[in-house]
Structures are given as C-alpha cells and as structure tokens.
Amino acid sequence: MQSWFTFELNGAECRVDGVATNKTLAQFLADRGTWPEGPCFAPTDSWAGGDLVLLATIDAVGRPKYRAVDATLLFLPMMAGQDIWTWEAFCLMDPGHTVVRAMRAASLECGPRAEARLGLLLVEGYYRQDLRWMGQLREQLDGIVTRTANWRAIERVARQIFAKAERMRHEAEQIAQASGVGKLIQQGRLDVFDDIFSRHLVAYYPEDDEDLSYVDESKRRFYRPKTLVELLQLKNQYPDAEVIAGGTGMGQTAGKSEWETLISTEDVEELRVIRKEPNHWEIGAAVTLTSVGETVGRDVGPLGKLLSRFASRAVRNRATLGGNLAIAATYGQIAPLLIALDARVHLTSLEGERDAPMAMFFDRGGKSILRPGEVIRSISVPRFTESILEKRGSQSRLCDAYMVTLRRSLCEPLMTGAFAVELAADGTVKKAWIAYSGVSDRPLRARKAEKELVGRKWNEKAIMQVLPSVNQEIKIEDDRGNDDYRRQLVITLFQKFYFQHPKVADDVAVELGAASEFAHPEQPFFDALALGDKSVL
Numbered sequence: 001m002q003s004w005f006t007f008e009l010n011g012a013e014c015r016v017d018g019v020a021t022n023k024t025l026a027q028f029l030a031d032r033g034t035w036p037e038g039p040c041f042a043p044t045d046s047w048a049g050g051d052l053v054l055l056a057t058i059d060a061v062g063r064p065k066y067r068a069v070d071a072t073l074l075f076l077p078m079m080a081g082q083d084i085w086t087w088e089a090f091c092l093m094d095p096g097h098t099v100v101r102a103m104r105a106a107s108l109e110c111g112p113r114a115e116a117r118l119g120l121l122l123v124e125g126y127y128r129q130d131l132r133w134m135g136q137l138r139e140q141l142d143g144i145v146t147r148t149a150n151w152r153a154i155e156r157v158a159r160q161i162f163a164k165a166e167r168m169r170h171e172a173e174q175i176a177q178a179s180g181v182g183k184l185i186q187q188g189r190l191d192v193f194d195d196i197f198s199r200h201l202v203a204y205y206p207e208d209d210e211d212l213s214y215v216d217e218s219k220r221r222f223y224r225p226k227t228l229v230e231l232l233q234l235k236n237q238y239p240d241a242e243v244i245a246g247g248t249g250m251g252q253t254a255g256k257s258e259w260e261t262l263i264s265t266e267d268v269e270e271l272r273v274i275r276k277e278p279n280h281w282e283i284g285a286a287v288t289l290t291s292v293g294e295t296v297g298r299d300v301g302p303l304g305k306l307l308s309r310f311a312s313r314a315v316r317n318r319a320t321l322g323g324n325l326a327i328a329a330t331y332g333q334i335a336p337l338l339i340a341l342d343a344r345v346h347l348t349s350l351e352g353e354r355d356a357p358m359a360m361f362f363d364r365g366g367k368s369i370l371r372p373g374e375v376i377r378s379i380s381v382p383r384f385t386e387s388i389l390e391k392r393g394s395q396s397r398l399c400d401a402y403m404v405t406l407r408r409s410l411c412e413p414l415m416t417g418a419f420a421v422e423l424a425a426d427g428t429v430k431k432a433w434i435a436y437s438g439v440s441d442r443p444l445r446a447r448k449a450e451k452e453l454v455g456r457k458w459n460e461k462a463i464m465q466v467l468p469s470v471n472q473e474i475k476i477e478d479d480r481g482n483d484d485y486r487r488q489l490v491i492t493l494f495q496k497f498y499f500q501h502p503k504v505a506d507d508v509a510v511e512l513g514a515a516s517e518f519a520h521p522e523q524p525f526f527d528a529l530a531l532g533d534k535s536v537l
C-alpha cells in the first residue's frame with residue numbers, strides 16, 4: 001500500500017503524505033493557509049452551500065467537463081490523481097476571466113465565500129456545452145441562489161455570461177462547419193474560449209492510474225479499485241469496510257468518522273455505465289445524479305424534473321444514484337419516482353447477482369435488503385415507447401413526481417409523491433403506481449388503491465373512489481412533525497397528478513400552479529441578448 005498520493009491543484013502538483021483518510025479536501029485546503037481575500041475553506045455546513053472547488057472530469061458520454069463540487073464533502077484520498085481548481089485561480093487570472101469580470105462589474109455584494117460558490121457554479125455553466133434554457137440556468141444555480149435576495153442581479157449576470165459562451169460556441173461551430181471539425185466541438189475537444197482553463201479542459205484525459213491503495217498515519221485504508229471483482233474481493237477481505245461513492249452522504253460526518261477501511265466505487269468501470277437499451281435504461285450505481293439527469297432525464301421527463309431540484313448542482317455533481325438508494329433516507333425523493341417508473345435494482349456480491357423491484361428494496365427501520373458483502377450494481381429504468389406500451393395493451397402512460405419542500409432546493413423534502421398510470425385507448429386504467437416517501441420509515445406504495453384503479457376509466461370519479469384506500473394505506477408513521485399537513489398532502493398530491501395531466505379527450509396538458517406562469521424552463525436565456533451582440537461582456 002502507498003502512504004502518499006498527488007493531485008493537481010490550480011495547475012500545480014500537490015503531494016499528500018500520510019494525511020488521515022477521513023480528512024476532507026476543505027480541511028486540507030484550510031490547513032494549507034488561505035488566500036487573503038479568498039474563501040477560507042473553514043468548517044461550513046454543506047446544507048448552506050458548502051465551499052466549492054472545480055473538478056475536471058469526464059461526463060457520462062465521454063466529454064471533458066468541469067464540475068463544481070463541495071470540498072467539505074470530499075474525503076481527501078478521493079482526490080488522488082484528480083485535477084482541482086479553486087476560485088482563487090480564476091480571480092488571479094490575467095487578463096481577468098469572463099466570469100470574474102462580469103461578477104465584479106455587477107457588484108453582487110456577496111461575501112468572499114458566497115462569491116466563490118456562485119463564481120464556480122457560473123464557471124461550470126460557462127464551459128457547459130448544453131446550457132441553453134432558462135430551466136437549465138436555474139438548475140445550475142438553484143440551491144445557492146435560492147438562499148440569497150440577490151436573485152435578479154445574479155440571474156442577469158448569469159444570462160450575460162452564458163450568452164457570451166453560447167455566442168463563442170456558435171461562432172466556432174460556424175467556422176467548424178466550414179473546416180469539418182464540428183465533431184470536435186460536440187466532443188468538447190475543440191477549445192472555443194482560448195483561456196488557460198479551457199485549454200486545460202480540452203486536453204484533459206484522466207491518467208489511467210493503477211488502483212489506489214492508500215494507508216494513512218493511523219493505518220486507516222482507502223481503496224479505489226478499477227473492477228467490480230476487485231471491489232467485492234476487498235469487501236470480502238474487510239467485512240467492516242464501508243463502500244463510498246460520491247461521499248455526499250458520508251462526507252457530512254467526515255472528520256468525526258472512524259472508518260478503518262473505505263472502498264471507493266468511483267473508478268469501478270461496471271458501476272459507471274449508463275446505457276440506453278431498446279426497452280430500458282441501465283444506470284450504474286456510481287453514476288452521478290447530474291449525469292443521470294443529463295442523459296436519462298432528457299428521455300424520462302419526470303426523472304429529469306425531479307433531479308433538477310435535488311439538493312444543489314454541487315451535490316448532484318458527486319452524489320450517485322446507488323449511494324442515494326443505499327442510504328435509504330426516509331425522505332429520499334428519488335425512490336418513489338423509481339417505483340412509479342417500475343424500476344428494478346440489481347445487487348451483486350461474490351456469491352452472485354439478484355435483483356428486486358424498487359419498492360421491495362427498502363426494509364423497515366430505514367434499512368434496505370442489502371446484505372453484508374453485497375453492493376448495488378445498477379438500476380434499470382424501463383422505457384415506455386409507443387411500441388412497448390402497445391405490447392402491454394396500453395396506449396399511453398402518465399407519470400410524474402411532486403416534491404414538497406420548504407425551499408425549492410438544498411432542503412430536506414417534507415414529502416414526495418410519485419404516480420403513474422397506463423391507459424388503454426378508451427381511457428381505462430391498465431396499471432397504476434402510487435408511491436410516497438417522507439411518510440414512514442421507508443417509501444410506501446398504495447397497492448390496494450392501485451388495484452382499485454385498474455379497469456376504471458381515468459377520471460375524477462375514479463380518483464375520488466380510490467382516495468379512501470390511499471388514505472388508509474399511506475399513514476404518517478414517523479415523528480417528523482406536520483402530521484396533519486402531510487396527511488392532506490398524501491391526498492392533494494395524487495389529485496394534482498390527475499388534474500395536471502392530459503385527459504383522454506384533451507390534446508394538451510393542463511398546467512396548474514404559480515410556478516409554471518413565470519418559470520418558462522424551455523425559454524432560451526440568450527433570447528434577450530442577440531447572439532451577434534458583441535457588446536455583451
């Protein structure tokens with residue numbers, strides 16, 4: 001085993017010798033001393049936004065990307081071989097970086113920490129190739145800006161910055177079309193920005209290092225194997241070892257935790273796959289929620305919508321789907337939707353493989369059916385194309401999830417309801433799914449009500465007829481408070497699902513709720529800023 005490793009910090013090699021495996025990157029940076037005016041990386045609450053750094057990485061479809069991540073949740077050995085930038089690097093760049101110049105010109109009046117948080121999220125957005133719509137702009141910054149009163153000013157700056165990036169990409173694409181290198185732009189391999197960070201990013205290929213086996217001064221171990229077999233063998237060798245994925249769940253107790261052995265899933269090829277099959281999506285357990293949203297979420301609308309409000313961009317950039325399910329948080333908002341999507345979870349150990357429908361994965365007491373030595377390998381999410389539905393004797397499938405929280409994001413959900421119905425051509429319900437989290441010690445499914453819906457016409461009368469069963473089956477059984485309110489929500493979320501979706505006779509969905517009136521998620525944010533307008537920044 002090795003007692004040291006290196007990573008790149010702001011373009012220079014940084015060596016780590018014997019440092020504790022449970023130390024976070026934020027603690028490490030704080031110990032190194034801070035830049036006088038910069039963020040201090042002192043202990044902070046990740047639920048308040050954390051302290052961010054930018055991580056160069058390769059996305060689910062193989063393109064190099066910068067991802068803003070919370071350094072307070074990153075265990076230091078996770079950084080071995082990684083390429084990290086802090087806000088300081090952008091502020092010191094000469095000539096000034098577009099994002100820094102735009103923020104300074106707008107006098108956003110935020111403290112150094114908030115400025116760094118916002119700045120790095122804007123930098124990530126600036127280099128994002130897919131950022132075009134208002135909904136994406138909000139998704140990029142939500143969780144951080146929903147905590148400030150400065151949203152209007154921030155949104156204006158963000159639109160300027162992202163519009164500039166869009167204009168540069170647009171111009172580069174026009175040139176590329178003529179010279180036949182358009183593919184390089186799509187692959188993120190052509191530098192359209194010409195600054196030190198963009199040059200660095202297009203050249204970024206993570207080194208194909210050996211597996212990491214690191215031991216700290218207290219003999220605590222951190223392994224980062226490359227294959228599933230190695231991971232399972234390590235788990236077998238160290239029965240008390242804890243598997244670690246994105247670390248956003250475990251990182252909250254970093255420093256205080258005393259794990260003797262940590263085994264990271266981050267480099268395990270088999271757990272990082274994301275595959276679109278004719279009948280389903282196969283999502284490796286170690287795929288981040290951002291990657292799930294940007295691939296599966298584009299195809300499976302309700303999943304994309306739900307993930308865009310999960311925690312914050314910086315958390316989603318690390319948090320994995322497998323980690324989320326393994327935690328089995330009673331308020332977890334993804335599980336009910338996966339139930340409504342009829343997803344299955346695949347588990348693996350040295351003894352073999354097994355799988356289970358999503359609803360059967362969770363056990364009493366906030367636990368799951370995972371056995372010692374077993375890990376989540378993947379989650380399969382069915383695709384409901386017209387031909388697949390036809391084979392099932394259905395014509396259409398409605399599915400949605402509703403999350404109730406105190407704030408739009410970066411906030412523990414109070415309750416989530418997810419629903420789906422498959423309808424025959426005459427509007428008869430062929431199959432139904434009604435699931436909730438945040439009500440009990442595990443996600444609950446209203447199976448009796450689902451059965452009662454089958455064979456009925458999908459109309460208001462049917463909804464009213466099954467509500468008593470929903471009420472009876474979905475009991476508030478935890479001690480999180482607001483019981484009366486949550487009892488009401490069980491009913492109203494289901495009704496909302498009915499009223500917000502097209503009826504057999506309708507051509508279009510009925511949109512309810514204030515959000516839809518001003519959200520305009522599909523509106524391009526650069527509309528107001530003509531692409532050719534060079535005066536913008």
Ligand SMILES: Cc1cc2nc3c(=O)[nH]c(=O)nc-3n(C[C@H](O)[C@H](O)[C@H](O)COP(=O)(O)OP(=O)(O)OC[C@H]3O[C@@H](n4cnc5c(N)ncnc54)[C@H](O)[C@@H]3O)c2cc1C
Nearest residue numbers: 243245246247248249250319320322323324326332375376
């Ligand atoms: C600020 C903040 C906001 C958050 N908001 C939410 C929220 O809104 N909703 C929510 O549900 N959660 C939330 N979380 C909790 C957490 O971020 C998520 O649940 C996340 O998806 C966990 O994934 P991870 O990859 O980071 O898991 P990790 O922290 O790496 O691991 C969590 C647990 O899962 C186990 N594990 C990981 N991968 C596997 C695997 N493949 N097989 C078996 N076991 C595995 C680990 O051993 C560990 O016990 C939040 C956390 C923070 C810090």
